[in-house]
Amino acid sequence: MFYDMEGKIIIFSAPSGSGKSTIINRLIPNGSLSLGFSISATSRKPRGDEKHGKEYYFLTEEEFRRKADAGDFVEWEEVYQGVCYGTLESEVKRITGGGQNLVMDVDVKGALNIKKRYGSRALSIFIMPPDKITLEKRLRNRGTDSEEVIEKRLRKSEYEMSFAPEFDKIVVNDNLDDAVFEAEKIIMDFISEE
Numbered sequence: 001m002f003y004d005m006e007g008k009i010i011i012f013s014a015p016s017g018s019g020k021s022t023i024i025n026r027l028i029p030n031g032s033l034s035l036g037f038s039i040s041a042t043s044r045k046p047r048g049d050e051k052h053g054k055e056y057y058f059l060t061e062e063e064f065r066r067k068a069d070a071g072d073f074v075e076w077e078e079v080y081q082g083v084c085y086g087t088l089e090s091e092v093k094r095i096t097g098g099g100q101n102l103v104m105d106v107d108v109k110g111a112l113n114i115k116k117r118y119g120s121r122a123l124s125i126f127i128m129p130p131d132k133i134t135l136e137k138r139l140r141n142r143g144t145d146s147e148e149v150i151e152k153r154l155r156k157s158e159y160e161m162s163f164a165p166e167f168d169k170i171v172v173n174d175n176l177d178d179a180v181f182e183a184e185k186i187i188m189d190f191i192s193e194e
């Protein structure tokens with residue numbers, strides 16, 4: 001049998017607070033999925049106990065622009081006004097080149113651009129919160145953002161949810177164990193395809 005050494009690409013997207021990081025962190029230790037997390041670069045400041053090189057590569061706005069101008073990103077977006085996020089080409093190569101499947105957490109526009117670029121090698125999954133009130137509760141309970149940031153994220157959530165039908169799969173994150181189980185099955189089916 002022929003094995004392609006280049007891993008596949010699994011793209012997660014959702015409104016902030018839907019639980020995508022929580023789901024991704026539960027999936028990564030599952031060895032049979034062979035997942036490697038793509039660490040994005042961002043111009044925002046670390047939140048809570050986030051560390052440079054773990055959750056993100058934290059760059060200044062100027063460093064971010066310089067890398068964008070040099071063409072170092074596969075994609076990047078100004079997700080919130082004045083705050084940029086991007087996927088470095090070196091990250092994609094580091095993970096998929098070693099045969100692992102790449103998991104990325106990107107905004108809705110980034111997700112659809114990556115899907116367009118990689119086609120059938122990529123799978124896009126939208127994590128849907130059960131409803132708006134639950135989303136708001138989760139953002140507040142997380143306790144990592146200021147009131148202003150929470151409101152900014154909630155305002156954007158409806159726009160983000162309007163993109164859900166363009167994704168390959170939608171997983172509703174109501175009960176966490178059920179959502180993780182469903183995502184696991186979707187990914188297993190996808191990576192088992194020739």
Ligand code: ADP
Binds near residue numbers: 019176177
């Ligand atoms: P995102 O990465 O989409 O912004 P997080 O993974 O940070 O969201 O989740 C937001 C908050 O909601 C966290 O405090 C997380 O523990 C909590 N959470 C995630 N999924 C669930 C769930 N199914 N039920 C209850 N709380 C959840």
Ligand code: 5GP
Binds near residue numbers: 076085086106111
């Ligand atoms: P947060 O600040 O909550 O970590 O992330 C804010 C938003 O930026 C989320 O929607 C997240 O998916 C998105 N994001 C994170 N990394 C990237 C990236 O590399 N590219 C794009 N386009 N969006 C990203």
